[in-house]
Amino acid sequence: MMRFETLLIANRGEIALRVMRSARRLGLRCVAVYSDADRDAPHVRAADAAVWIGPAAVAESYLSIARILDACRRTAAQAVHPGYGFLSENPHFARACREAGIVFVGPPAEAIVAMANKSAAKRRMQAAGVACIPGYCGEDQSDARLAGEAGSIGYPLMIKAADGGGGRGMRRVASRDAFQAALTSARTESEQAFGSREVLLERALEQARHVEVQVLADAHGHVVHLGERDCSVQRRHQKVIEECPSPAVDAKLRHRLGELAVTAARAIGYIGAGTVECLLDPGGECFFMEMNTRLQVEHPVTEMVTGLDLVELQLRIAQGEALPFAQEDVEMRGHAIEARLYAEDPEQDFLPQTGTVALWRVPQRVRVDAGIVQGAQVTPYYDPMLAKIVAHGATRNEARHRLIAALRETCALGVVTNRDFLIACLAHPEFAAGSAGTGFIEGSRAALSPPAPLEGDFLRAALIYYAEGPRAVPGMQLPVGALTQAVEIECDGMRRKLQVRRDREALWIASEKGEPVSAAIRGRELEIGGVSVAFDCAWTEELLWLQAGGPMRRFREVTLAPGISASAGEALVRSPLAGRVSAVLARPGEVVKRGQSVVVIESMKMENHVAAGVSGVVEEILVHVGMQVAPGARLAVIGARQAVQA
Numbered sequence: 330m331m332r333f334e335t336l337l338i339a340n341r342g343e344i345a346l347r348v349m350r351s352a353r354r355l356g357l358r359c360v361a362v363y364s365d366a367d368r369d370a371p372h373v374r375a376a377d378a379a380v381w382i383g384p385a386a387v388a389e390s391y392l393s394i395a396r397i398l399d400a401c402r403r404t405a406a407q408a409v410h411p412g413y414g415f416l417s418e419n420p421h422f423a424r425a426c427r428e429a430g431i432v433f434v435g436p437p438a439e440a441i442v443a444m445a446n447k448s449a450a451k452r453r454m455q456a457a458g459v460a461c462i463p464g465y466c467g468e469d470q471s472d473a474r475l476a477g478e479a480g481s482i483g484y485p486l487m488i489k490a491a492d493g494g495g496g497r498g499m500r501r502v503a504s505r506d507a508f509q510a511a512l513t514s515a516r517t518e519s520e521q522a523f524g525s526r527e528v529l530l531e532r533a534l535e536q537a538r539h540v541e542v543q544v545l546a547d548a549h550g551h552v553v554h555l556g557e558r559d560c561s562v563q564r565r566h567q568k569v570i571e572e573c574p575s576p577a578v579d580a581k582l583r584h585r586l587g588e589l590a591v592t593a594a595r596a597i598g599y600i601g602a603g604t605v606e607c608l609l610d611p612g613g614e615c616f617f618m619e620m621n622t623r624l625q626v627e628h629p630v631t632e633m634v635t636g637l638d639l640v641e642l643q644l645r646i647a648q649g650e651a652l653p654f655a656q657e658d659v660e661m662r663g664h665a666i667e668a669r670l671y672a673e674d675p676e677q678d679f680l681p682q683t684g685t686v687a688l689w690r691v692p693q694r695v696r697v698d699a700g701i702v703q704g705a706q707v708t709p710y711y712d713p714m715l716a717k718i719v720a721h722g723a724t725r726n727e728a729r730h731r732l733i734a735a736l737r738e739t740c741a742l743g744v745v746t747n748r749d750f751l752i753a754c755l756a757h758p759e760f761a762a763g764s765a766g767t768g769f770i771e772g773s774r775a776a777l778s779p780p781a782p783l784e785g786d787f788l789r790a791a792l793i794y795y796a797e798g799p800r801a802v803p804g805m806q807l808p809v810g811a812l813t814q815a816v817e818i819e820c821d822g823m824r825r826k827l828q829v830r831r832d833r834e835a836l837w838i839a840s841e842k843g844e845p846v847s848a849a850i851r852g853r854e855l856e857i858g859g860v861s862v863a864f865d866c867a868w869t870e871e872l873l874w875l876q877a878g879g880p881m882r883r884f885r886e887v888t889l890a891p892g893i894s895a896s897a898g899e900a901l902v903r904s905p906l907a908g909r910v911s912a913v914l915a916r917p918g919e920v921v922k923r924g925q926s927v928v929v930i931e932s933m934k935m936e937n938h939v940a941a942g943v944s945g946v947v948e949e950i951l952v953h954v955g956m957q958v959a960p961g962a963r964l965a966v967i968g969a970r971q972a973v974q975a
Contacts, residue, residue: 332648333407333432334358338372339397339422340412342700343716344624345372348410351640360404362397364390366708371700378404385710391415394422401431408432408647410640414712417623418494420445434647436601436622443597444620448491448529454617457596459589462608462616464531466491472512475530479508482532488512490519491527494621496566497936498522501533518936521911534616536766538577538609539563541621542590543631545642546599549651554587555635556661558627560606562754564679564770569747570754571627572666573634576725576763577609586615587656593620602628602643626669626717629696633665633721664725666732668751670741672713675750676778681713681932683907683960687743687867687874692735695720707744709907709932715741725763729755742867742874742881749880753777779880784840787825789855789877790818790884791838792848793866795829817888824887900943902965908932910956910964919947921967928952928964941967 336352337360338345349359349372361376366385373379380400383390390396392415401409409426411417411434423438435441444450448466455461464486465478479486479502488511490498498519500511516526543555559575560568578586590605597620604621628639646652672682689703699716707713718735722728733755736748757773759765770777794816813830826841837845838857846858854861855877864877873884912929915921926938927947949966952958 331407331432335360335404335406336408336410336434336644337362337397337401337404337406338376338410338412339391339416340410340414341367341370341372341391341711343698343714344412344414344626344700346375346700347698348412348640349375351638352410352644354638355641355644357644360400360406362391362400364710366706366710370705371702380404385708387415387710394419394425397422398425398429398431401429406431408434410434410643411623413623413626414495418445418621432647434601434643436599436603440597440599441622444622446491446527447489447493447619448527450619451529451617453596454593457592459593459596459617460615462531462534462618464529466529470527472509475512475528476508478530480505482530485533485535487531487533488515488528489531490515490523490525491529492523492525493519494619496563498528499566517912521931521936534608534610536611536768537561538575538766539568539606539618540575540578540586540609540615541604541606541625542586543625543628543639544590544594544599544603544605545639545646545652546594546601546603547646547652548600548649551652551655552591552594552599553652553654553656553659554590555631555637555659557583557586558625558630560627561767562760562765562769563767564675568627568669569671569770570666570668570751570760571630572664572725572728573630574661574664582609582613582615589615589617593617601646602639626714627667629698629717629719630665630667633696633719634661634663635659636662663721663723664728665719665721666725666728666755667717667719668732668736668755669714669747670716670718670736670739670751671747672707672715672744673747674745675747677905678937679747680906680937681709681908682745683707683709684744685869686715686741687869688740688865689742690738690740690865691716691718692738695731695735709909715746726761729761740865740876742865742876743869745883746881749779750777753779782820782823782882784825784843785857786820786875786877786879786882787818787827787884788838788840788846788848788857789862789864790820790873790875790882791816791827791829792836792850792855792857793864793873793875794818794884794886795831795838796836796848796850815888816886819885819887820882900945900967901963902927902939902941902967904928904930904939904958904960904962904964906930906932906937907959908937908957910952910954910958911936913950913952913954915941915947915950915965917947917950921945921947927967930958939964941965943967 335358358377361379362382363373382396416422420438420441423433426433451466485503488500500515502511520526539560546552558573560571562570604625606618673679686705691697696719720728720732828839830837835847838848839845848857855864862878867874908930911931915927921941922944928939930937945967948968
């Protein structure tokens, strides 16, 4: 270990900014790296120096060990902090740093290797006496062996990529009949994401809790844990809401979890900050699942409860310092909950979204870790997380209410986000009671969906469209004394006809058959019929993005637009998002059924299956593997008239 003065952060976005905050408090000079897509990103502007490392594609920029080390050489950086994701768990990078005489702010390469492969890690943990989820983690990867082991484990079970993470290469299998298709899909996704087809099988623990333990270890033999975090609220096997401590863990269980985590860390000679992930079954049994040999996205909830700065401790450990406290000195005060704000559409199976953040405002009374600013472009190249919003309270309920209020104040217009979905999760009785397990979102989708727009929503949109002032659409104002104007507005597939009239006193708005009511904009408030509500709005092309006391809505003025036939174009398969074609699953002349996957689009590290909207014969495939596509791009043509029975 060595002292260092210049730190290069081999990451981007909010984690790069987060590392800089702690590094600066220690007096370190900070160097950023950036791709073409991040040239104007906040982490670039915040650094003391910044180095371009390549095009937007991850493999040619943030995953390029040679380019990162060259950036260290050019800026005289003596240490590298990898953040999370990208190179943070790459043992080749850790070794390359060591060979170049650069301090890697993380565990030794040997510890990363020990936990990099989930199957090998489970075998090592079993040898150390750590309880693991029953399953198969052997080296024989033949279809016959895996199918046989699956039968022995029983259904439902989980297939997991042995070299993976982040939910990629993971499939839940409910029955023997579905096993082979799920295995093929998991292997394909794993190979594309991690370069490996190896998988392991585990018993699916129903109604389980995903609980992880934060550990810290120095080079002097000291290992401590900082309590647990509950990460059970997940979609697509990825975390959405995390909290510390877990509402399912009492003092006795916390002690057991802590012992398990410390034993796991000691077994591999761990140094630095790491996380041991476990599953709790309804009976209170805890099982080792995997170890993340890096800082976690959700580390702020542990910091807010313990009062410790995990990044500062990482940097001190990397410089050879001993931990400044013992296990008995760790205290947990109050409760903290974190919500991840993603650019994704919960109503389209959480598909990642792209676009321009036309309006961005975050609350001031809670912790917000963000890597974007107003006007930022959300691209398909990187993870879709926009920010982490974290609230702390003396009790869990206090923290929950503060987080709900903070999310209501959060404004991210111009790109679809999961803000309203997060609010619904936090307000749901099951989450409020502290009983939400890993199946919570899947089992509560209907209750977590936003309500349909109301008449008042359309009236507010009409007011913004036609009121005088800077918020009005240019050229759309009605002159004083105009006759009543008929307008039509669309939102969430619904259309409403409205009447708008202006006289010398006010603007009047009415639904098609309703009585006219006065309407006005006063500052940041919309007043209709004497009732005011605070609002935010932004324009992107023809869309009005409106947040006014409820869910965010997107409106389109369609008064002069032709009617849209529901059947028009349904024989076209279009991409719902921007991304790269990773697989084409159908060929011309093939008969497909409605709902059958035709093309797979990879975007923001996730595979997204695009299905046929009708049953019929594939007439044409319009894309190929490796092709970049935009939202709405034509992928395939299906001859609906030749439809077969669905």
